Amino acid sequence: MQRLGILLSGRGSNFLAIAEAIRTGRLAGAEIAVVVSNLPAAAGIEAARGLDLPAVAIPSAGRKRAEHDAEVVASLRRHRVDLVCLAGYMRILSPEFVRAFPNRILNIHPSLLPAFPGLDAQSQALEYGAKVAGCTVHFVDEEMDHGAIVLQSVVPVLDEDSVETLSARILEQEHIAYPEAIARVLSGEFHLSGRRYIHRGRQT
Numbered sequence: 001m002q003r004l005g006i007l008l009s010g011r012g013s014n015f016l017a018i019a020e021a022i023r024t025g026r027l028a029g030a031e032i033a034v035v036v037s038n039l040p041a042a043a044g045i046e047a048a049r050g051l052d053l054p055a056v057a058i059p060s061a062g063r064k065r066a067e068h069d070a071e072v073v074a075s076l077r078r079h080r081v082d083l084v085c086l087a088g089y090m091r092i093l094s095p096e097f098v099r100a101f102p103n104r105i106l107n108i109h110p111s112l113l114p115a116f117p118g119l120d121a122q123s124q125a126l127e128y129g130a131k132v133a134g135c136t137v138h139f140v141d142e143e144m145d146h147g148a149i150v151l152q153s154v155v156p157v158l159d160e161d162s163v164e165t166l167s168a169r170i171l172e173q174e175h176i177a178y179p180e181a182i183a184r185v186l187s188g189e190f191h192l193s194g195r196r197y198i199h200r201g202r203q204t
């Protein structure tokens with residue numbers, strides 16, 4: 001079994017999609033070792049407890065980033081985590097954190113990177129007038145929303161879209177893409193060529 005550490009700050013729908021993919025066998029050979037939130041009130045933490053998963057709140061408010069990250073890394077190590085999955089974790093990781101899990105941290109971002117990194121990616125896409133949007137699962141490196149791309153899903157932007165309707169269309173794809181990307185990475189059947197993630201026998 002490969003052990004996932006999920007980091008979140010909010011409602012945790014991507015975390016729940018991962019948990020469901022494990023339950024139904026779409027994400028085989030993996031288990032959730034721990035769910036960590038920097039916000040103790042995050043709904044995702046409650047949801048984790050509801051599923052009887054180890055759930056830890058490590059508050060970031062008022063703490064130095066390096067100090068907080070060291071505590072998170074220690075918790076992930078204690079739970080013998082193989083792959084860290086950021087699922088709506090609204091914090092930038094310190095270089096020390098990234099180096100603690102080389103090519104072992106994934107993030108999902110609600111845009112087709114490198115377009116619209118940072119906060120409010122969906123409203124950025126709408127305001128820019130993009131005709132397609134989507135989500136990206138990528139390895140985390142020391143720059144924000146930047147590491148090698150594992151998988152992207154595209155959705156149309158419709159004339160009548162609001163931020164809410166576009167976000168919902170993207171989120172539906174996130175819930176499919178993230179478990180799929182995790183399964184691919186855990187299979188180990190890939191290599192990185194510069195920034196390019198090349199998966200054996202796959203074109204998309």
Ligand code: GAR
Pocket residue numbers: 008009010011012013014015044087088089090108109110118119120121171174
């Ligand atoms: C998701 O849309 C995720 O892509 C986004 O936050 C949301 C979390 O929702 N992440 C980022 O914007 C990271 N830069 P969730 O808590 O329901 O999974």
